[in-house]
Amino acid sequence: MDLEEEIAKPTVDEMSVRPNLDNYQEMTATFEWEDMYSELDWLPGGGLNKAYECIDRHAEGPKRNKPALIWEGKNGEQETYTFQELRRETNKVANALNEIGIKKGDRVFLFLERIPELYFSFFGILKIGAIAGPLFSAFGPDPVRDRLEDAGAVALLTSPDLRERVATIIDDLPALKHVIVINKDGRHENPPMGSKDVSYETIVGAASDEFTIENTTMYDYSVMHYTSGTTGKPKGAVHRHLAIVQQYATGKWVLDLQEDDLYWCTADPGWVTGTSYGMFAPWSNGVTQLIDESGFSASRWYEMIQRHKVTVWYTAPTAVRMLMKAGEDIPARYDLSSLRHINSVGEPLNPEAVVWGQGVFGQPIHDNWWQTETGAILIANYAWMPVRPGSMGRPIPGIRVGILDDEYNELPPGQDGHLAIRSGWPSQFHSYWQAPERYNSRFLKGWYITGDKARQDEDGYFWFMGRADDVINTAGHLVGPFEVESALIEHPAVAEAGVIGKPDPIAMEVVKAFVALKEGYEVTDELRRDLNRFARTKLSSAVAPREIEFVDSLPKTRSGKIMRRLLKARELGLPEGDISTLEDD
Numbered sequence: 001m002d003l004e005e006e007i008a009k010p011t012v013d014e015m016s017v018r019p020n021l022d023n024y025q026e027m028t029a030t031f032e033w034e035d036m037y038s039e040l041d042w043l044p045g046g047g048l049n050k051a052y053e054c055i056d057r058h059a060e061g062p063k064r065n066k067p068a069l070i071w072e073g074k075n076g077e078q079e080t081y082t083f084q085e086l087r088r089e090t091n092k093v094a095n096a097l098n099e100i101g102i103k104k105g106d107r108v109f110l111f112l113e114r115i116p117e118l119y120f121s122f123f124g125i126l127k128i129g130a131i132a133g134p135l136f137s138a139f140g141p142d143p144v145r146d147r148l149e150d151a152g153a154v155a156l157l158t159s160p161d162l163r164e165r166v167a168t169i170i171d172d173l174p175a176l177k178h179v180i181v182i183n184k185d186g187r188h189e190n191p192p193m194g195s196k197d198v199s200y201e202t203i204v205g206a207a208s209d210e211f212t213i214e215n216t217t218m219y220d221y222s223v224m225h226y227t228s229g230t231t232g233k234p235k236g237a238v239h240r241h242l243a244i245v246q247q248y249a250t251g252k253w254v255l256d257l258q259e260d261d262l263y264w265c266t267a268d269p270g271w272v273t274g275t276s277y278g279m280f281a282p283w284s285n286g287v288t289q290l291i292d293e294s295g296f297s298a299s300r301w302y303e304m305i306q307r308h309k310v311t312v313w314y315t316a317p318t319a320v321r322m323l324m325k326a327g328e329d330i331p332a333r334y335d336l337s338s339l340r341h342i343n344s345v346g347e348p349l350n351p352e353a354v355v356w357g358q359g360v361f362g363q364p365i366h367d368n369w370w371q372t373e374t375g376a377i378l379i380a381n382y383a384w385m386p387v388r389p390g391s392m393g394r395p396i397p398g399i400r401v402g403i404l405d406d407e408y409n410e411l412p413p414g415q416d417g418h419l420a421i422r423s424g425w426p427s428q429f430h431s432y433w434q435a436p437e438r439y440n441s442r443f444l445k446g447w448y449i450t451g452d453k454a455r456q457d458e459d460g461y462f463w464f465m466g467r468a469d470d471v472i473n474t475a476g477h478l479v480g481p482f483e484v485e486s487a488l489i490e491h492p493a494v495a496e497a498g499v500i501g502k503p504d505p506i507a508m509e510v511v512k513a514f515v516a517l518k519e520g521y522e523v524t525d526e527l528r529r530d531l532n533r534f535a536r537t538k539l540s541s542a543v544a545p546r547e548i549e550f551v552d553s554l555p556k557t558r559s560g561k562i563m564r565r566l567l568k569a570r571e572l573g574l575p576e577g578d579i580s581t582l583e584d585d
């Protein structure tokens with residue numbers, strides 16, 4: 001097909017139906033996922049491969065010279081890659097991986113900073129039909145070893161500095177045959193070379209930039225993601241190439257991605273948001289995205305939005321709370337008017353944060369809900385729908401969400417219960433790596449049991465209560481920690497709050513809150529009294545915290561989630577359990 005013919009073909013945007021205020025009800029009633037299949041290109045051999053949908057199909061069409069990736073390095077470097085350039089770079093990696101003997105189905109892990117080569121490698125792995133396993137670059141040796149061991153990884157792509165950090169574990173891993181060391185721009189003068197090591201620059205530099213993508217089927221495995229570890233030991237959720245269907249659809253429906261967007265997802269690929277929405281959703285939609293190697297900084301983030309004219313932004317409640325903590329003077333110094341649509345995921349978004357967003361950005365932040373296991377967004381506040389602050393929103397077309405009682409029967413609206421999804425959505429995980437019992441235990445009576453508790457209102461909006469394990473039973477009342485935390489952070493001095501149930505001989509449990517203050521506030525008896533009063537007026541006396549403890553910060557996972565189980569273990573002097581994903585202070 002020549003270029004002219006290609007241009008005459010309707011763009012995906014013209015073909016696509018998006019839910020909106022008028023058609024949402026009808027679309028949720030009639031939509032079938034197969035309706036979406038024709039918006040993907042599929043492989044010439046009839047298979048499905050995420051790398052083809054995200055890169056090659058654009059590199060072969062009118063978007064070939066459109067920037068796919070705009071990168072800002074931690075030393076101020078700037079690099080831009082078009083879809084065509086991404087195709088060549090990922091082809092080279094695919095050839096290099098094949099050359100050293102890596103093959104379809106092998107687990108290949110990435111332990112890298114957010115550099116362009118991470119993205120080239122990730123899609124190179126997918127092109128040969130291997131399974132990509134991304135890791136947080138801040139991990140120490142133990143979390144890296146545990147995951148590589150569990151997955152039986154055959155290769156690790158890493159940088160010289162990170163290679164040194166985990167040097168002690170490399171020889172402990174018999175299945176690991178190759179350590180591919182990426183020395184970006186010669187950042188490291190003298191990269192160490194162990195017996196399993198090869199230089200990325202050498203093998204990729206020598207490789208051809210032409211490659212025929214492995215004819216993977218939609219059922220073949222593509223990505224393996226360890227969960228955040230908020231409630232316990234992280235589990236290796238495995239996803240199929242088919243997930244791209246829903247990642248593509250939700251990029252359009254929920255993130256509202258459009259042709260000329262400049263999209264920024266602030267999540268690291270070590271967390272599922274950084275792959276499903278920091279790779280698959282934007283690129284399958286052919287949208288340009290910004291990748292920032294550095295971590296959080298309030299003023300730099302606002303500056304990035306201003307300078308790159310970011311239009312769609314996907315972030316997390318923990319980042320929003322950090323921006324709130326830094327105050328409103330900083331954003332007032334920047335022009336943030338390019339922003340059209342802001343989204344958040346990972347934890348409940350406190351109503352206070354929605355209100356704050358309205359003040360600072362002139363628009364609400366849109367909360368949405370999903371999990372590592374679900375692979376893509378399932379419940380959302382949409383751009384076209386009035387946001388109900390504190391609600392996760394409504395289901396996307398093509399899935400069914402239920403609230404179940406303890407026997408896993410569906411409850412009517414208005415009642416608290418287990419949040420569950422009717423099994424069979426495209427981005428559904430397909431196993432926990434080598435843990436079939438654990439996987440099977442999540443499916444009951446045709447439902448996938450999410451482990452969260454929630455309620456549905458009469459209008460079909462879902463409201464998060466808490467993790468099933470975190471819900472507190474005090475004097476016969478069931479209390480969701482989210483409700484208490486959201487009330488506390490409405491107090492002007494409070495930056496964040498974590499709430500647990502503390503065993504009590506009379507009430508069974510009492511509500512205890514851990515509170516971190518905003519900059520400029522100090523713990524005084526007066527503040528303590530004021531906060532207690534504030535909580536009692538906001539919440540009923542049964543729900544208001546019996547105890548409030550002030551802390552400098554709350555323990556969080558690397559994906560930014562408050563680890564209530566750790567607050568509780570520490571409070572009760574119990575073992576801390578798996579803390580491999582605990583963020584450093």
Ligand code: ATP
Pocket residue numbers: 227228229230231232233234235272344345346347348349367368369370371372373392450451452464466467559561
């Ligand atoms: P682990 O399963 O290892 O304990 P995790 O559940 O935190 O870790 P993720 O898959 O990253 O791992 O997170 C999914 C969970 O995050 C959800 O089950 C829910 O508890 C929480 N979550 C995500 N988005 C939202 C949201 N919008 N509102 C409330 N909770 C959310």
Ligand code: MG
Pocket residue numbers: 227231371451
């Ligand atoms: Mg979970």
